[in-house]
Amino acid sequence: MPSTIKDIKEYTGLSLATISKYLNGGNVLPENRAKIEKAINELHYEVNEIARGLVTKKTKTVGILVFSITSPFSGMILHHVGQALRKKGYGMLIVDSCDDEEIERKNVNYLISKKVDGIIVLPVASKGDFLKPVKRAGIPVVLLDRALADSQYDCVRITNRKSTYYAMQELIKRNHKKIAVIASEREYTGRERFNGFMEAMRDAGLEVPVEYQVRGKHSIASGYNGMMKLLTLKNRPTAVFMSNYEITLGAMLAINESGLKSPDDISLLGFDDQLFFHVMQPQVYMVEQPTQAMGEKAVELLLKRINGETQDGPMELALGTSLHRGNSIKTL
Amino acid sequence: MPSTIKDIKEYTGLSLATISKYLNGGNVLPENRAKIEKAINELHYEVNEIARGLVTKKTKTVGILVFSITSPFSGMILHHVGQALRKKGYGMLIVDSCDDEEIERKNVNYLISKKVDGIIVLPVASKGDFLKPVKRAGIPVVLLDRALADSQYDCVRITNRKSTYYAMQELIKRNHKKIAVIASEREYTGRERFNGFMEAMRDAGLEVPVEYQVRGKHSIASGYNGMMKLLTLKNRPTAVFMSNYEITLGAMLAINESGLKSPDDISLLGFDDQLFFHVMQPQVYMVEQPTQAMGEKAVELLLKRINGETQDGPMELALGTSLHRGNSIKTL
DNA sequence: CTGTTAGCGCTTTCAC
DNA sequence: GTGAAAGCGCTAACAG
Numbered sequence: 001m002p003s004t005i006k007d008i009k010e011y012t013g014l015s016l017a018t019i020s021k022y023l024n025g026g027n028v029l030p031e032n033r034a035k036i037e038k039a040i041n042e043l044h045y046e047v048n049e050i051a052r053g054l055v056t057k058k059t060k061t062v063g064i065l066v067f068s069i070t071s072p073f074s075g076m077i078l079h080h081v082g083q084a085l086r087k088k089g090y091g092m093l094i095v096d097s098c099d100d101e102e103i104e105r106k107n108v109n110y111l112i113s114k115k116v117d118g119i120i121v122l123p124v125a126s127k128g129d130f131l132k133p134v135k136r137a138g139i140p141v142v143l144l145d146r147a148l149a150d151s152q153y154d155c156v157r158i159t160n161r162k163s164t165y166y167a168m169q170e171l172i173k174r175n176h177k178k179i180a181v182i183a184s185e186r187e188y189t190g191r192e193r194f195n196g197f198m199e200a201m202r203d204a205g206l207e208v209p210v211e212y213q214v215r216g217k218h219s220i221a222s223g224y225n226g227m228m229k230l231l232t233l234k235n236r237p238t239a240v241f242m243s244n245y246e247i248t249l250g251a252m253l254a255i256n257e258s259g260l261k262s263p264d265d266i267s268l269l270g271f272d273d274q275l276f277f278h279v280m281q282p283q284v285y286m287v288e289q290p291t292q293a294m295g296e297k298a299v300e301l302l303l304k305r306i307n308g309e310t311q312d313g314p315m316e317l318a319l320g321t322s323l324h325r326g327n328s329i330k331t332l
Numbered sequence: 333m334p335s336t337i338k339d340i341k342e343y344t345g346l347s348l349a350t351i352s353k354y355l356n357g358g359n360v361l362p363e364n365r366a367k368i369e370k371a372i373n374e375l376h377y378e379v380n381e382i383a384r385g386l387v388t389k390k391t392k393t394v395g396i397l398v399f400s401i402t403s404p405f406s407g408m409i410l411h412h413v414g415q416a417l418r419k420k421g422y423g424m425l426i427v428d429s430c431d432d433e434e435i436e437r438k439n440v441n442y443l444i445s446k447k448v449d450g451i452i453v454l455p456v457a458s459k460g461d462f463l464k465p466v467k468r469a470g471i472p473v474v475l476l477d478r479a480l481a482d483s484q485y486d487c488v489r490i491t492n493r494k495s496t497y498y499a500m501q502e503l504i505k506r507n508h509k510k511i512a513v514i515a516s517e518r519e520y521t522g523r524e525r526f527n528g529f530m531e532a533m534r535d536a537g538l539e540v541p542v543e544y545q546v547r548g549k550h551s552i553a554s555g556y557n558g559m560m561k562l563l564t565l566k567n568r569p570t571a572v573f574m575s576n577y578e579i580t581l582g583a584m585l586a587i588n589e590s591g592l593k594s595p596d597d598i599s600l601l602g603f604d605d606q607l608f609f610h611v612m613q614p615q616v617y618m619v620e621q622p623t624q625a626m627g628e629k630a631v632e633l634l635l636k637r638i639n640g641e642t643q644d645g646p647m648e649l650a651l652g653t654s655l656h657r658g659n660s661i662k663t664l
Numbered sequence: 665c666t667g668t669t670a671g672c673g674c675t676t677t678c679a680c
Numbered sequence: 681g682t683g684a685a686a687g688c689g690c691t692a693a694c695a696g
Contacts, residue, residue, distance in 0.1 A: 002444075002469050004673055015683040020675055029681065044468055049445045050391065051673035053382045055688045061425075061446075070411045075402040082401065082428045091442060093393075094426045096414045110423060112334075113381045114393075136376055137334050256613060280612040281588060336689055347667040352691055361665065383689035387672045 003043040011039040023047060053115065061091045062302065063111035063119040065104065067146075067187075067218075069096040072274050073245055073291070074122065077144065080295030081120060088303055090117070097124045099218070105130045112137050118302045120144050121153075126187060128153070140305035144298045146188040147316065154305065155316045156298045158289050160189055163321040164196030164271075167287050168241065170323070171269055172204045175332040176239040180212035182226035182251060183243035187218060193243040193271060212237055216247070223250025231258050231266075238267060238332060245272035248284065263330035273324045283326030290319050335375040343371040355379060385447065393423045394634065395443035395451040397436065399478075399519075399550075401428040404606050405577055405623070406454065409476065412627030413452060420635055422449070429456045431550070437462045444469050450634045452476050453485075458519060460485070472637035476630045478520040479648065486637065487648045488630045490621050492521055495653040496528030496603075497535075499619050500573065502655070503601055504536045507664040508571040512544035514558035514583060515575035519550060525575040525603060544569055548579075555582025563590050563598075570599060570664060577604035580616065595662035605656045615658030622651050 008019050012035040022028045022036050039045065053059040062085055066074050078094065085092055093116055097104035104124045111119055112133055118140040121131070128148040134141055143155040171179055181197045184190030194215070201208050211233060216222030223246060230237055231254065242248040248270035255262060262268050262282050273288035297317055304310045340351050344367040354360045354368050371377065385391040394417055398406050410426065417424055425448055429436035436456045443451055444465055450472040453463070460480040466473055475487040503511055513529045516522030526547070533540050543565060548554030555574060562569055563586065574580040580602035587594060594600050594614050605620035629649055636642045 006673075016674080017676080017684080018682055021682085024675080027681070032681085044465065046441060046444050046465070046469070048386075048447060048673055050382055050385045050447050051688090052675075053688095054380075054386055054673080054690090055675045057688075059382065068411075069414065070404075070407040072402075072404055072407065075404065075407050078426075079400075079402045079428060079430070082426075083430070091425060091427065091446065093423060094410075094414075095423065096411060098411070098415070109378060112378045114423065115380060115382050133376065133378075137378070252612075280584075338689075348690080349668075349692085350666055353666085356691080359665070364665085380689055383672090384691075385672095386674090386689080387691045389672075 002048075003045045004048065005045075007043050008036060008039045008045055011043060012036055057115075058117055059115050060089060061093050061114070061116050062299075063114065063116035064092050064094045065097060065107055065111065065119060065121045065123070066094060067097050067104075067122050067124045068099045069094065071245065073145075073272050073289070076291040077122065077295050080292045081144075081299055082295075084296045084299035088299070090303075099124055101125045101130070108133055112139065118142070118306045120298050120302060122146060123148060124187070140302060142298050142302040142305070144294060148188070152314050154301045154314050156294055156301065157189075157316070157318055158294070158321050159318045160192035161196035161199070163287050164193045164241070164243075165200045167269055167285070167323055168197060168200035168204075170285055170325075170329055171239045171241070171267060172200065172206070174267075174329055176267060176329075177206055177332075178212070178235070178237040179206065179208070179239045179241065180214065180230050180237035181208070181241045181243070182214040182216065182223055182230070182247050183241075184218040184222065184247065185215040190215075190218060190243050197241050197243075209235075218244055218246055220246045220250035220253070223247035223252075224254045225250070227251035227254035228258070231255070231260065236266075239329065240266060240268055242268070242270045245270075245274060248272070248286075252280075252284075262328045267330050268328040282328040283324075284328045285326045286324040288322045288324050290321065293319055334380075335377045336380065337377075339375050340368060340371045340377055343375060344368055389447075390449055391447050392421060393425050393446070393448050394631075395446065395448035396424050396426045397429060397439055397443065397451060397453045397455070398426060399429050399436075399454050399456045400431045401426065403577065405477075405604050405621070408623040409454065409627050412624045413476075413631055414627075416628045416631035420631070422635075431456055433457045433462070440465055444471065450474070450638045452630050452634060454478060455480060456519070472634060474630050474634040474637070476626060480520070484646050486633045486646050488626055488633065489521075489648070489650055490626070490653050491650045492524035493528035493531070495619050496525045496573070496575075497532045499601055499617070499655055500529060500532035500536075502617055502657075502661055503571045503573070503599060504532065504538070506599070506661055508599060508661075509538055510544070510567070510569040511538065511540070511571045511573065512546065512562050512569035513540070513573045513575070514546040514548065514555055514562070514579050515573075516550040516554065516579065517547040522547075522550060522575050529573050529575075541567075550576055550578055552578045552582035552585070555579035555584075556586045557582075559583035559586035560590075563587070563592065568598075571601065571661065572598060573601045575603050577602075577606060580604070580618075584612075584616075594660045599662050600660040614660040615656075616660045617658045618656040620654045620656050622653065625651055 095107040128151040141153045183194040214226035273286040427439040460483040473485045515526040546558035605618040
């Protein structure tokens, strides 16, 4: 049976108020302070955050709604968000949406019940209505990684379109003309990167036949099927841009199974650098996201809202990326 | 301002007790039930789990203490643990120990303060004393993946030693004699796998010179440095067993940088199958862990303890693994 | 089946 | 600087 503040009271003979004051960093006579500390050690007292939360209406907990916890990208983000939160004395209640909008919707209510002080969302859905209950409950929200078309929330993301556009120049300047794309169309990031791709092609005066435009889900299967389709085309592309980690993985699987080799048979440009891409041959050209900065900025923004330090309208922060140069692109 | 049970009371004219009963699935007159439901919808009422938890002394939340949230292995485990918990109406409060015993120790107190109903631990430390406060607080614990030498807790893990022993036969039967190992020595799994390796070698009548025994941390750097060391040996091994995902990654990085190729120059056997190992050439022989079963079993055990359904002493459950056959082993 | 009441562990006025 | 008392939102007896 864990001890409570009452036990400390019995032990020290002091009143609840004094002990509470001590617990919250208030001024207490040195001798009383000593008594209390002794009692705490003796009794192994640990504040009951539940009870505290009930009266302060603060749980010091931030909810994290993540589209899929198994994605390595999520792992990195979660790590950095967690670190930033820890530094500020907050914990995180992570809920995994499993890439499913239904689950995501339910998880929202769960977080509200848990009275989290704020929520960081890496959404599955593309529209913001699933967050209405949160808004109604007056809980601050920060979107991370993926923006919401109709959203009115703070958002931290990368410059998806520009990053893609820039990376595409690697292909273009090496004289590739027949460039295909495999992108997810379900979420914001996939669509933006697709747009960046198309802009780069347009500005380079290059055509993109519809059969070169493979749209799918954010999944390994999508990448695999997409690449397989591209590889069997009579007029096969010489290069392919893949819009995220999972798609890149699936696409490479397809290339392997087909007995082809990059960059000899096909050049590759991917998104979401993960160390593992460095251990394979060829090393793939990859757009790297600043996961640490993303996590930190999201936390910073959220805490500002939680503490009511800003009344400004929702802001959008788009961070730049860097390019990991590999050897997966052949010069034609 | 979120509405409370009192608002429902005002709205319906019923008493708190009746509403509470409804909320907890008790019998209520159909007409009252209708009234309450109307009020809940109208007022967007959502139970305050904090207040509920204070009186029931149950938070319906399980703490997860994970050695590192960025590891892909953790991601899989977390996913399955989360799913299993969800099905039972529990949420998870994940804390990332960042492979640091100090952080882990602090996180323990955090979870106690949060009054989680139970804790699933994938520990960093090898000794169990950091869990003493949890035991004192009467919170049930289940260890997952890694056992603790001096522990008295339920534990779900795999048959590390046997799995390694079995996988090693792939190397042995292909006539490899000079086999090295890179294993972490900090945690249980690394040590057990190391032992399995040594046993397999001994039973095959093979010697393992000390310079073939590379012990390090559970990290990419460890794998990289270890492999680099092995590759520069005058008497280079023909095959290497790597005890986990991160080490395997680092080791392959070293092979790549050295301009060598597996299996031609060196044969490889790894641990922790991840899809990405299938996308590279060669595909690496890998021991696969049953992450789903591990997560589910851990949750099952923990909930049994939480619900007081068993008074048995701590049990240890060791699940079997499977072997993913690749083409990273050359026959000599 | 419904209402009244007490109280979970803590913080927070407000006197002293 | 300290103590007494009220109350956060809910559940759990216990009467009715």
